[in-house]
Amino acid sequence: MRDLPSKLQGQLSIRRAERARLIETGLVQQGISDPAVLAAINQVPREFFVDPEFKDKAYHNRALPIASGQTISQPYIVALMAEALQLTPHFRLLEIGTGSGYAAAVYAQLVDQVFTIERHDFLVNLSRSRLEELQIENVSVRCGDGSFGWPEAAPFDAISIAAATEDIPKQLLNQLTIGGKLVAPIGDQQSNQSLICFKRTEGGFEKKDLGSVRFVPLISDADEDLPSD
Numbered sequence: 001m002r003d004l005p006s007k008l009q010g011q012l013s014i015r016r017a018e019r020a021r022l023i024e025t026g027l028v029q030q031g032i033s034d035p036a037v038l039a040a041i042n043q044v045p046r047e048f049f050v051d052p053e054f055k056d057k058a059y060h061n062r063a064l065p066i067a068s069g070q071t072i073s074q075p076y077i078v079a080l081m082a083e084a085l086q087l088t089p090h091f092r093l094l095e096i097g098t099g100s101g102y103a104a105a106v107y108a109q110l111v112d113q114v115f116t117i118e119r120h121d122f123l124v125n126l127s128r129s130r131l132e133e134l135q136i137e138n139v140s141v142r143c144g145d146g147s148f149g150w151p152e153a154a155p156f157d158a159i160s161i162a163a164a165t166e167d168i169p170k171q172l173l174n175q176l177t178i179g180g181k182l183v184a185p186i187g188d189q190q191s192n193q194s195l196i197c198f199k200r201t202e203g204g205f206e207k208k209d210l211g212s213v214r215f216v217p218l219i220s221d222a223d224e225d226l227p228s229d
């Protein structure tokens with residue numbers, strides 16, 4: 001776990017009880033057990049990443065609307081994705097779909113370097129300013145189509161796709177290290193989505209289904225592929 005910047009430390013004294021309740025009932029009781037992931041959720045003030053009218057709901061265990069017609073992910077899902085990726089501090093992680101910047105801030109507690117891409121310029125600027133304000137310095141945010149990945153920063157030990165796709169963009173699969181993991185909601189834009197964790201091996205990909213989820217769609221122009229076993 002990384003040392004907390006002073007700004008973040010100060011912020012965490014606020015709404016501590018709500019965060020603790022969310023962690024106990026929303027994460028631990030739902031099966032999240034990785035102590036580093038639980039600590040990371042406990043180190044990020046979610047109220048910073050929600051829009052002003054939803055501040056009172058910041059510690060409800062649910063997705064909430066954000067600007068540009070998008071959503072901030074449910075804390076349980078952020079924790080589930082982080083746990084599935086089996087993050088260790090020296091990792092470089094790529095996230096597609098920065099949204100509010102919340103998941104990137106959580107990942108930033110767990111790994112050395114986070115690279116995150118968002119297609120809405122407004123959300124890029126908003127998430128950058130929130131991360132700066134909290135003095136979270138190990139996150140780079142870029143505006144663009146994340147389906148093409150971040151070739152100059154590749155390869156990545158972990159990739160998190162925070163928007164639903166029927167197939168994984170090939171460029172992203174190619175930017176994963178051997179042994180690296182990619183987690184993504186696979187399925188259509190409505191309700192038939194499963195959160196799948198792919199592990200890249202020498203010979204292909206191993207797959208694990210983590211259950212049903214509901215994400216906004218990945219808007220992509222890239223070539224796609226669904227890795228077979």
Ligand code: SAM
Binds near residue numbers: 070098162
């Ligand atoms: N992880 C975010 C958080 O914690 O707030 C939530 C992400 S939200 C569920 C999905 C995001 O993916 C949206 O902000 C959407 O604009 C973005 N998105 C969709 N397609 C994209 C693409 N091709 N490249 C980059 N971002 C994309």
